[in-house]
Amino acid sequence: MTSRSVAFVGLGYIGLPTAVVMANAGVEVTGIDVNAANVERINRGEVTIVEPGLQDELTMALKSGRFHATTQQVHADIYIIAVPTPFTDSHDVDMKYIYSAAEDIAAQLLGDELIILESTSPPQTTAKMAQHILELRPDLAADGTNNSEGKPVVYFAHCPERILPGKAIGELKSNDRIIGGQTPEATRRAAEIYATFCTGELLPTNDVTAEMAKLTENSFRDVNIAFANELSLICDNLGIDVWELINLANHHPRVNILQPGPGVGGHCIAVDPWFIVAADPINARLIRTARNVNDSKPAWVIDKVKQAFSRTDATKIAVLGLAFKANIDDLRQSPALNIAVDLAEELPNAAILTVEPNITELPKRLKDFDNVQLSDYQTAIHEAEVLVLLVDHKEFRELPAAAIKDKTIVDTKGLWA
Incomplete structure (x- = not known):
């Protein structure tokens, strides 16, 4: 894989372990989180959750210079979103955290970026996120859509996490991973980034099937x-x-x-x-x-x-x-x-x-x-x-x-x- 930068949005129970494991696999990773106190702690090398092995991974990632945390969104080649997805009173997904992350990302896009939703979501959530971004950025086009004007293209995928809290570090590396791109090229690009640290099988599919698989x-x-x-x-x-x-x-x-x-x-x-x-x-x-x-x-x-x-x-x-x-x-x-x-x-x-x-x-x-x-x-x-x-x-x-x-x-x- 050519050298690509990653902005990992959400440094909670899934985001922080994944971000540091990815950094320790050689990827340049910026962790983004709205909790300023947690960002400061992480940059000091203090873990913010109980997870065996995470302290060593965080220390290694910070020392390598390939990882740091911030509250401000940055430009990156790949964005991975791992924010909460609570449900509403009608048991449908509450999109507010996904949309908030998408809005921050939209302002940074130049074209050729890949945006991956990791947050567990109902079918068609990735499509809703993509639509929201493109509404904010009508100068861009999604891969696979009609683009007769030759607009810069962005790629979208859903790659759900499948880890067990308490065993996150090991399972991040060894578990099989579902890679659900909206297009074959989005799937290929997403598989490329997960292959940097995942030794399990990478299972290609489309985004809607990937969403339903996790559920x-x-x-x-x-x-x-x-x-x-x-x-x-x-x-x-x-x-x-x-x-x-x-x-x-x-x-x-x-x-x-x-x-x-x-x-x-x-x-x-x-x-x-x-x-x-x-x-x-x-x-x-x-x-x-x-x-x-x-x-x-x-x-x-x-x-x-x-x-x-x-x-x-x-x-x-x-x-x-x-x-x-x-x-x-x-x-x-x-x-x-x-x-x-x-x-x-x-x-x-x-x-x-x-x-x-x-x-x-x-x-x-x-x-x-x-x-x-x-x-x-x-x-x-x-x-x-x-x-x-x-x-x-x-x-x-x-x-x-x-x-x-x-x-x-x-x-x-x-x-x-």
Whole structure:
């Protein structure tokens, strides 16, 4: 590949790891983010998220001189957008962050640039982004469109990330990558940049199929988790240990049931299925039902905690875990955080000791409650009469049995079953 510069827009849980891995593969990368405090920290060599291996990658990228962060958009040969894509009340994508990034990029374009959308998006989002840019820049044309006036051409593609938080660095390099260009030339150019650091297979397709592929992957996971969560409700009514049941069923050579939990969180699995529902609400029946099952699980957990609290003379509840999955600090769409908030509201006479080993201050949503405090796990487990296990962090896995003896336990992860 000829030497090309990259502007990576969005330095969050996906953007920062990808930008520094790309820089360490020899690409000149400028990281763009609206959070000035985070930009300053990144340029000082401080990681802004919990991700194993990221500190070493960031240090290496900064020392190489191939990476720096800024709040100002720059001109580059390739733009990669990795901004949030929340959903609206109707469960369609909220385009405000994508459009904001697109507007900043549009002002920099000269022609011959490639613009890649990495943010998980419903079908035709890349096309909407491209249309928005071209409306702002009518002096440019998209590759593959009628360009009888000979305007400078820009290229568009969708290349969704497929990494697991907590394993981002390794999976960025080893996972297969979908490359969805709006035209064959856009696909070729996008594949060229991802080939600099990705050892997995690069899978060419078009942008709309690439968008749908990512949603399909996460919806598949959501449906399977919903099956496990629904089993946990049925087993509770029948007096069956769901963890034992799933273990027994999984001994069948063609059965692999996932584990239930307090709900489903994160910016992908908890969000992406709704984009399919919004795109085709009549036919997306199973996907909608799975979403409803998983979204209802936190209320069931809260009811179990309230029952446990009322049966005892307890004054303190330890809520163990606030992140959406184990061993990370990501609170996005976290059912554990939602449960903590609801418990604080519904049990005002209980002292809620929240434990999240990967953060250093109480999340904003919990700061207004007088009955909530952030605690270390040893103190919380020692002082609280009711323990609510919501996330299977390594600290909780390593607890000796004596530490939880004589406690009233609500274990949503089967860790202490």
